[in-house]
Amino acid sequence: MKNSDKKPPDYRDYNAFALLGQVGLYIAGGALLGVFVGHLIDSWLNSTPVATLIGLLLGLAVGIYGVFRLISSL
Numbered sequence: 001m002k003n004s005d006k007k008p009p010d011y012r013d014y015n016a017f018a019l020l021g022q023v024g025l026y027i028a029g030g031a032l033l034g035v036f037v038g039h040l041i042d043s044w045l046n047s048t049p050v051a052t053l054i055g056l057l058l059g060l061a062v063g064i065y066g067v068f069r070l071i072s073s074l
Contacts (some may be wrong), residue, residue, distance in 0.1 A: 027060065032058020
């Protein structure tokens with residue numbers, strides 16, 4: 001078999017894993033950032049974890065919105 005007879009590699013599987021990783025990072029990153037900022041606000045205001053929960057929900061919403069934009073651009 002000659003070098004010119006080789007097929008080029010198929011990167012579809014790698015692209016699928018990369019997309020899955022991006023989706024996970026958007027959702028987890030948004031949630032973690034929201035919890036972190038909410039915790040900072042809670043410690044600054046000496047309050048119960050209300051801001052942490054609001055930050056978590058907002059972070060998840062931003063992450064899901066980012067996933068929606070990522071998927072719709074494909």
